[in-house]
Amino acid sequence: MKITMVKKIMADGSLCKKCSEVQERLESSGHIDRIDQVLIAKEGEAGSEGALLADFYQVDKAPFFVVEEEGKEPRVYTIYFKLVKEVLDRQAA
Numbered sequence: 799m800k801i802t803m804v805k806k807i808m809a810d811g812s813l814c815k816k817c818s819e820v821q822e823r824l825e826s827s828g829h830i831d832r833i834d835q836v837l838i839a840k841e842g843e844a845g846s847e848g849a850l851l852a853d854f855y856q857v858d859k860a861p862f863f864v865v866e867e868e869g870k871e872p873r874v875y876t877i878y879f880k881l882v883k884e885v886l887d888r889q890a891a
Contacts, residue, residue: 799867801885802835804848806860809841817861820878829886833863 805821806814813821824830839848839860848860855864855874863875865885875881 799865799885800834801832802837802851802864802866803833804837804839804851804857804860804862804864806839806841806848814860820861823878827882829882832886 803824805817808814821830824833837848837851838846839852840846843849844853851864852858852860852862855862855872857874857876859876861878863878863881865873865875865881873885875885
């Protein structure tokens, strides 16, 4: 299983508020170790890796997560708690 997190960096260089909150939750819960890749969507830069992935999956919220499992279609999560419930907690069990 591969989990990619996409965070948004604002034009002033700061992390978006929700991205910062989710990052803190991932770290305090220990789930941060299960995130395999972090991509950045830079505000105003449509060619940034995170922005390209957001465009590919037609996601307009940050942060979001893409969960890839062999033999399955990638799943996109825009709600952190849903990711925890359906993926991270089950993976830990």
